[in-house]
Amino acid sequence: MRLAWWLTAAALLVLAHPARADEEEPTKLSYRVVVDGVEQEPASIGGTRMMIQLSALTIQGQRLDLTDPKSIKTFLGSSELKAPYSLGTFGATRGALAIVIVVQATLDYQEVLPVIVETLDATLLGALDEKTQVAVLPYGEAIGTGKLTPLKTARGKLKGVSQDGHAGDPALLETVERALVMLKKAKTEPEGRSLRKMILVIGDGRDRAGDRERVTRLGDRAKKDGVRIHSFAYSPTDQRRPLLLLGELSKRSLGTFRWLQRGQADSWTPKFAQLHEEIANQYVLTYFLGPDDDPAGKKVKVVTVGRTEATSNEVKVPDALCNREPCAGYCASDRCIVPQPPEGRGILGWILLVGGIALGAILVLGAIGYVMTHRSQRIPLPPGMLPPGVVPGAFPPGFVHGGAPGAFPPPSPAPMAKQGPPVPAPAVVPHLMFVDGPRAGQRVPLRHGFTIGKAPTCDLVIEDGYTSTHHAQIVMDAIGNCKVFDQGSTNGTFINGVRVTEAALVHGSAIKFGSTSLQFLAQ
Numbered sequence: 001m002r003l004a005w006w007l008t009a010a011a012l013l014v015l016a017h018p019a020r021a022d023e024e025e026p027t028k029l030s031y032r033v034v035v036d037g038v039e040q041e042p043a044s045i046g047g048t049r050m051m052i053q054l055s056a057l058t059i060q061g062q063r064l065d066l067t068d069p070k071s072i073k074t075f076l077g078s079s080e081l082k083a084p085y086s087l088g089t090f091g092a093t094r095g096a097l098a099i100v101i102v103v104q105a106t107l108d109y110q111e112v113l114p115v116i117v118e119t120l121d122a123t124l125l126g127a128l129d130e131k132t133q134v135a136v137l138p139y140g141e142a143i144g145t146g147k148l149t150p151l152k153t154a155r156g157k158l159k160g161v162s163q164d165g166h167a168g169d170p171a172l173l174e175t176v177e178r179a180l181v182m183l184k185k186a187k188t189e190p191e192g193r194s195l196r197k198m199i200l201v202i203g204d205g206r207d208r209a210g211d212r213e214r215v216t217r218l219g220d221r222a223k224k225d226g227v228r229i230h231s232f233a234y235s236p237t238d239q240r241r242p243l244l245l246l247g248e249l250s251k252r253s254l255g256t257f258r259w260l261q262r263g264q265a266d267s268w269t270p271k272f273a274q275l276h277e278e279i280a281n282q283y284v285l286t287y288f289l290g291p292d293d294d295p296a297g298k299k300v301k302v303v304t305v306g307r308t309e310a311t312s313n314e315v316k317v318p319d320a321l322c323n324r325e326p327c328a329g330y331c332a333s334d335r336c337i338v339p340q341p342p343e344g345r346g347i348l349g350w351i352l353l354v355g356g357i358a359l360g361a362i363l364v365l366g367a368i369g370y371v372m373t374h375r376s377q378r379i380p381l382p383p384g385m386l387p388p389g390v391v392p393g394a395f396p397p398g399f400v401h402g403g404a405p406g407a408f409p410p411p412s413p414a415p416m417a418k419q420g421p422p423v424p425a426p427a428v429v430p431h432l433m434f435v436d437g438p439r440a441g442q443r444v445p446l447r448h449g450f451t452i453g454k455a456p457t458c459d460l461v462i463e464d465g466y467t468s469t470h471h472a473q474i475v476m477d478a479i480g481n482c483k484v485f486d487q488g489s490t491n492g493t494f495i496n497g498v499r500v501t502e503a504a505l506v507h508g509s510a511i512k513f514g515s516t517s518l519q520f521l522a523q
Contacts, residue, residue: 091280104203205242219252466514
């Protein structure tokens, strides 16, 4: 596969005829699969969670489709891993990213440099996560200074890059070496998180040292450090042979190589957009391993089958850690969570538990009794109506009827002879009779405080869609005289076709609550 990669890169550089933007890709694309990193951490469901960052790209950076589960086979050592996995993308994770931009700033790049700066900022940097660390290292006769900074700061520095007026061979390899040192010292926030590292080299491939062995060493060193070098090769003078140096750096570091034949924005924009696609949508395979599985120390590789058959590099699986630290529980958002085992209650604990339950039951029963007792109290009567069993004239002097609820007077201390003869209870209990509907002819005996409405607690429950929750109430004196009071219902209470708020009932009165018709019967 490496031979095919190299031959394709060479073919791109020796093409005799100029190509349009849509002709820059060769007819047959070479591709490869690269494991960029492996992490393992304790999982909350037991066992561990192993995450593999996987790049599946053509040599020109196009992303391969691996969404079919049958297209991926993962091996631990020589054995295929059969554990379940989920397929995600780098952009949907909390993964950190650090990029060093190495851009040529010689006199040759005078015209194209503003185009590069504008399209790189708008198409790539402007689309990256704000947590991305970026450094800008322009190079020419001298090497520019810089460090990894927040994205916003780096974008400001990029806009200030300009050509240095030097026309000789630039210090390309020295700048790449400085970028590798910078990424090796890179840290994350919080410290210890995994960090995806890459170098973007934008230039024509010329280097003043001309040391081919140094090219090899730098490419291999980048691969060992997990740094991918992505080259954007452009020669304003169409000198193609030096571009092979960039191809070698990309090949040995397992990066990508993009060749641009023109300096216009419509040539650079799709290339930078393609790199952003590769960054954001890099595959992340998450395997869930059982407590008895221990892949630490083994080498993992991924093999793709089907339309794209390739074998990745091998990467050693690290120990299961949480934020680079051992964890006796499970890892959640870079924090080690250790579940606390349940503690025994002991004899005193059980005594307190049983006593608490008993005390709670007593309080509940007491509350129920209190509520039932107060609900059984009689409601106050409107002025002029007497509670059942109370004889007219039996109230003490100065008592005003209609006071606070339940404010009936105590028995009169006056001699019984002065109270007058008691009035007997009515011989016939008044009723309400349904006039129509499925309950036609049904009779309901009345009592003092009789309630009508659709609430389940009413004495007469009517659910006809027009009756209010607490629609009306009927009160009765000691000799059976009844009076109806509307309780502020929506559709009103009607006596003999007239809407009333309160009215005395006589034998034969037609009553209507909502849409339900009844008749009052006192005989």
